[in-house]
Amino acid sequence: MIDTSALRLDIHTHTLASGHAYGTIREMAAAAGERGLDLLGISEHGPGIPGTCDPIYFCNLTAVPRRLSGVEIVHGCEVNVLDDGSLSLPQRYLKRLDYAIVGIHLLCYKDAGAEKNTDNLISCMRHEKVCFVSHPDSDQTPLEYDRLVRAAKECHVALEVNNSSLRHPDSRPGCVKNYKEMLSLCRRYEVPIIVNSDAHDPSAVGRFDAACALLSAVDFEEKLILNTDVEAFKAFIGF
DSSP: OOOGGGOOEEOOBOOGGGSSOOOOHHHHHHHHHHTTOSEEEEEEEOTTSTTOOOGGGGGOGGGSOSEETTEEEEEEEEEEBOTTSOBSSOHHHHTTSSOEEEEOOTTSOOOOOHHHHHHHHHHHHTSTTEEEEOOOOOTTSOOOHHHHHHHHHHHTOEEEEEHHHHHSGGGSTTHHHHHHHHHHHHHHHTOOEEEEOOBSSGGGTTOOHHHHHHHHHTTOOGGGBGGGOHHHHHHHHTO
16 A cells, blocks of 8 residues: 655646746745655746746756755756657756656647657657656557656656546546556566656645555555655656
């Protein structure tokens, strides 16, 4: 049984800067402190999502204190996969991040079928700053999971189990089925996962209930979940 209290960090969250989220960095940090988290990652949407921040936002992250409300703060970006398999955030901004998450969003990507979608995602995973793949779970942009998981191992990338997807499965068709397949392969190939809230409001920070229920249902090994150890997480991203 995976207990939500075993998860010490949440690194896929969005603030007002993403354009469709509803908390400030300090409000998100306060919520993380109230939830008992040790570390919070702020990962605003990259270019391609309507209303998100200008890339210059990522040039001044040193202005944000590294500890707020007793919680350590790290900075990422949820960068978009583009139709040609490239990243939506240029290298001069990527290098300023502590980590990058890469994900497919239909707001700036046209489904190309499972084979090509997987090709494009793997191409982005090869960038040295990319440490995570966000919500690889929807039938709207199908993926070849065996190839994806093997590439994650090769690229030293962790695949996400997204609590928001599992709380709103109607908006992510097939997510439960797809996560079960992905997790079985992660177990087989010993590929780590990251559990995230994908919080767009302080009330969702550190909420992992649906994800933990699924992990418990498939008897997933806690040793492969990066959230359980802050120092192991930092080592994984080279922080």
